[in-house]
Amino acid sequence: MNTDATKGTAMVTSTVPNTTAFVSTDADTISGYLSDAYGAGMRVSSSDHNPQLRHRRTHAPGFHLETIAQSATLDFDGEPLPTLVIVTTNTARLQRTSGDSDRRYRPGDVCLGAYPGRPFTCTWSPGELTTCVLDLAVLDRIAAPAPAWQPTPVRFTSLDPHSATAAAHWRHTHAYVTDLLDNPEAAGSPLLIANATHLLATAALATFANTALTDPTIEDRRDATPTTLRRALAYIDDNADQTITVADIAAAARVSIRALQLAFRRYRDTTPMAHLHRVRLQHADHMLATADPSTTTVAAVAARWGFTNPRLFAAHYRNAYGVPPSHTLHKHS
Incomplete structure (x- = not known):
């Protein structure tokens, strides 16, 4: 992975994992940089005349992992984000408002930075955050009820994890993928990076309440047949060396993701990804x-x-x- 440092210049995402860095003590420069980095306007102000901010981002197809630290209390007024930003407050405290949510967070908490597509405000005390920025299209593809359907945008209904266990699972997943990207051999494998993208997206969907978490429909139960299972098994056998997801397997079996999962539970007592x-x-x-x-x-x-x-x-x-x-x-x- 390559590492670059810049002052006030937005980074361009690479098609392979690489790392970029930014540091500034000027609020206007910080505002411009973060606006470019997140694809949404942000106005940053501080009572400190020299609020130092350090931002380190590892870029990968479909997601970014970031460490952000700053030395002063910063106030953010942000336009709607085009991505899902998942925040872990390592040593900082936050107060964030977005939609109907107005919450305070202590060090160690996990939350969404904002509802995608909705404005937000935030007050960030001195300290460090780690964040994961996910492409919404990745979430939509994984959550699609049927592979042949046009993916319906996933809508998140809460900015907080639905349980302490879910928050812990997210922290573990984030740490695991961070370690993976720090391994040059792993970071150079398209298969591993695709698996990491899928892992982060599914962990996000499992951690925060959203419209994708529904039970199988009557049609899903009807389609969960031995024929569906045979098609899926054949596809997995033929493509195990490729970067395939559960959506790809469902498409090959010509059923919805939920029907595929139900077929594996019925006839193999496992999941498609566990079989893979x-x-x-x-x-x-x-x-x-x-x-x-x-x-x-x-x-x-x-x-x-x-x-x-x-x-x-x-x-x-x-x-x-x-x-x-x-x-x-x-x-x-």
Whole structure:
């Protein structure tokens, strides 16, 4: 990943992960930079004449991960955001108003920065935030009730996590993806980045109440058949090395995402993505068994099949096959 620093210049998102940085002590410069960075006008004011702000953003297709810190109390008056911004207050305090929500947040809290498409105001005390900026189109595709339908925009009905457990899950997911992007081998894999995008989007939908969280319809229950399952299994077997999502699998099976999930629960007692995980583990096992240990590593095989954490891959592998992956790689050497 590349790192650039700038003062008052908006960054252009790359098609591969890269990191940019910004620092300024001028409120007007900060306003202009943040307006460009978030694609919405922001007016920033402060009683401090030199409010230092530091902004570090890792760009990836479909999302950005950010660390933002500042030294003074800043007041924001923001125009409607075109993205979903998920905020974790590491050491700062916030008071934010958007729509019918007017809340105060302490260090360690998780919230949405604003309702997408609606203006907001915010007072941010000195300290650090981490944020995730998600492309709304990614959320809409994942939440689409049927793959052949035009995605309906997801509408969030709360700016706060629906439970403390959900907030903890978001923090864990954010930290996991941050670690992934800090790993050059993982960050260079399109499969892993696509999986990270999907993971963040599904975690956001699970953390905050929204219009996508509905039960299967009568049509979904009717379509959750063995034929649907066979189509899905065939597609997964043929495309396990590709960057596929649950929406792609549903499209191949010619049913809605909820019908697909119901079919896997009915006939396999699992989920589509859990089955994909199992298939990729099988491919990794075959590669380990046939690879030359002098030119191949366990970490490389794990990354090839979408496993970003070698230690976690080793645990999954041992659970499935009873031996560590290194044993399979070296047994013929």
